[in-house]
């Protein structure tokens with residue numbers, strides 16, 4: 202502890218160099234932490250463990266082709282099926298296009314069964330009110346809070362894909378374990394079907410819940426085979442695969458993010474190695490003076506290493522601080538537009554990774570020059586002026 | 587060896603190697619310095635003065651012979667033991683002061699005390715005492731760049747004596763100072779010798795500085811050539 206002041210002062214011997222290095226480290230760590238966290242968030246989104254027994258069934262040709270609603274009847278009869286729900290992305294706007302949130306037309310009864318893991322808490326009375334009211338809707342609590350909605354409010358939606366502007370009665374507010382899952386609105390499928398002639402008896406997708414995750418592959422195969430010769434063939438996939446298709450670029454993204462991380466790490470190593478080498482080399486004489494006074498080689502090595510580690514730590518922590526602030530801004534700013542970013546944080550694992558890596562690079566870049574200067578004979582160090 | 591000798595060198599040899607070519611610097615040198623002595627080591631440039639001083643101060647190793655300094659046979663100590671020995675017995679004064687630029691005068695003087703088990707308060711007491719001795723108490727907050735050369739050297743002297751070592755070694759301590767400041771530093775060293783009984787071994791080119799010592803020894807071609815007692 203008594204060496205701390207010495208270490209700190211020595212570190213700021215050349216203020217500009219130290220500050221620039223810390224800034225560089227901070228920006229690098231910020232970049233790594235943010236990119237890795239985005240990757241972790243998307244990964245979590247596409248590998249939702251809750252989704253393991255859900256199947257999305259859509260038209261084989263594309264997401265915008267519709268399937269006959271009656272397909273649900275056949276699917277429901279399969280022994281492995283726990284529930285089927287017609288679900289249509291409505292894409293309605295509330296007041297202003299910037300007020301984005303996902304809203305769906307859905308078969309009302311199965312919603313809570315299909316989304317059992319997401320809709321974890323709701324009032325039975327509100328749920329019954331919703332089922333009874335053809336113009337009713339339910340929303341997640343986070344979404345309701347955002348717009349200050351209360352049960353009983355009328356929420357006007359303006360259709361963008363479909364030519365109707367429903368005025369929905371808010372009948373219920375549900376809660377989820379994660380706020381990401383509290384961002385959506387569901388209203389009665391009938392409303393869409395009756396308001397839009399070309400949607401009569403048709404739907405964009407079915408969400409099927411299997412009784413057991415092990416049944417999923419068999420069920421997918423059976424559904425697609427059954428409808429393969431129909432006029433409207435299906436394409437079924439696990440919910441996660443469906444999300445993945447939605448985030449098609451994810452695979453490439455991971456490669457890109459890992460390459461950027463690697464490149465940044467190499468840059469950090471080069472820059473900090475250079476800084477420490479310069480900082481230590483110009484102190485050759487000083488190290489010799491310390492040792493003449495009686496400091497041992499290992500004590501000097503310790504002091505120099507402490508400097509390098511402290512420098513790395515300052516850079517790493519500021520970078521994580523920046524990333525943390527940015528994550529907050531991203532949650533409030535972009536989170537409502539891109540729903541899976543509403544829970545965006547820097548995971549503890551990513552933080553630890555960044556800290557370990559910066560410390561490791563700090564140690565690595567300091568050790569070599571420090572070891573070299575400490576090994577030099579004292580008399581040579583004193584002569585080197 | 588004489589009972590009161592603090593330094594006794596016997597057949598000390600030191601060579602440097604340039605490739606396969608041996609460059610002998612010291613060749614079988616004998617020297618005894620009594621406790622409390624004040625010696626000036628003189629001689630032409632390249633005669634090996636610094637080399638000898640470094641051997642006696644335990645920051646270099648001889649290629650032959652033995653050195654017994656402050657009661658220890660230096661050849662018997664390993665590098666870490668030698669470092670511990672230096673921290674207790676030897677104070678260094680350099681031509682270029684060699685203060686740490688990022689520490690103020692107080693902190694510079696405190697440095698050698700960090701190696702002791704002293705508490706913060708005890709360290710502070712000792713530092714203030716040393717600074718008072720060199721008459722720089724009022725400058726203790728100043729950084730080296732805010733001090734004159736003479737003041738810097740006095741801070742360096744305070745740093746050298748703060749652990750109360752028996753032996754002070756100084757290599758050209760006035761080499762970078764003007765006449766007035768040199769005079770001040772020499773007066774200070776004289777006081778340390780006379781009042782605190784420090785043994786001082788000082789390398790110098792400057793006859794005026796050498797005149798402050800009690801005894802002048804001359805090094806020539808690797809051996810001690812003559813010893814002159816200074817009459818005052």
Ligand SMILES: Nc1ncnc2c1ncn2[C@@H]1O[C@H](COP(=O)(O)OP(=O)(O)OP(=O)(O)O)[C@@H](O)[C@H]1O
Nearest residue numbers: 602603609611629630631632633634635636637638
């Ligand atoms: N590391 C070294 N490698 C090779 N030769 C060296 C080394 N150090 C010193 N020498 C040589 O040893 C001799 C004595 O050097 P030293 O520094 O002891 O002389 P000095 O008497 O202190 O001279 P000066 O008065 O110029 O300081 C010189 O010839 C020098 O070139």
Ligand SMILES: [Mg+2]
Nearest residue numbers: 635636637757
């Ligand atoms: Mg010399």
